[in-house]
Amino acid sequence: MRLKTFLYTLCLRRYRAVSFDIFDTLLERDVDRPVDVFLRVGDIVLGAGKGEQFQADRIAAEKAARVPAPNGEVTLDDIYEALIAAGYDRETAEELKTEEVRSELNGCFVKASMKPVFDAALKRGKTVFLISDMYLPPEVISGMAARCGYEGYEKLFVSNEYGVSKRSGKLFDEVLKEYDLSKKDLLHIGDSIGADLLGARKAGIAALPVARKNRLGRLLDRS
Ligand SMILES: [Mg+2]
Structure with missing residues (x-):
């Protein structure tokens, strides 16, 4: 097991459930910027x-x-x-x-550094969620995930289906409510500072960052 996978996996131990952001966390797209x-x-x-x-x-x-x-x-x-x-x-x-x-x-492909973390979470019996602030229909996003080899997770939560975002913290609240989890049961993993790290903080749950390709370019672009 690579060191990075090992470190993420170590962090999973204290939690019953893990939510993964999707874009730039579990999968990447063959373009520099989503637009x-x-x-x-x-x-x-x-x-x-x-x-x-x-x-x-x-x-x-x-x-x-x-x-x-x-x-x-x-x-x-x-x-x-x-x-x-x-x-x-x-x-x-x-x-x-x-x-x-x-x-x-x-145009999507698996993010090779994170697939082993996803697999390790499942293997260790964690309840795994995918969660995304996105306009694409849930069935398209789950299709992209499947194409990249992500199967066996519990449920996909997409902001446009629930009418609330990760960024506000409220989509995480939906996960907790629907699965009767307490805040300390869930760990979130994602690449966006605003949506993943700060959003999780608003919901009162722990979060781990993931490196994103071309972060500087994307920041300058504000997308
Ligand atoms: Mg992302």
Whole structure:
């Protein structure tokens, strides 16, 4: 067992349950920034060279969709409705949405440093949750996890399904409530300072950080 896996696994001992963030924690995507997926989607559906405009429109649509949403939590459908409201025709929007899902599914791969930690948690009989602040439908996210070899976990919690986020601490509260766990039963592992480390702190649960590729670039980009 590698030292890093060993150290994480050691930390699991005191807890009955472990929640893993998904993006940049258990799996990675074949783009530098999540919004770069939109570039590819635009080029494929609208034609070469159209990716940049679509990327800008897709980002703006997500922003617009979040404004009226309770707690700012939106689904992929909400985002594409905002895109239609901004002038895209419905048929094209549907094609773009389908391609976005396909690109996400095809563009993800396992984060090799964390798979052994996930496996060790299961092997040691921990109740394992996946938990994500994300607009993608739960079935797409579980499909991405499955593609990367993540099976056997108890349940996936996605913010857009519950209407509350990790970042606020409230999605962790949902996990505790649904599984009748106390705060000291659960350990969270994730890469985001705001959503994973501070969010867990708001919920009163312990958290461990995970290194993320290109953190500086992402910070400068504020995404
Ligand atoms: Mg993450």
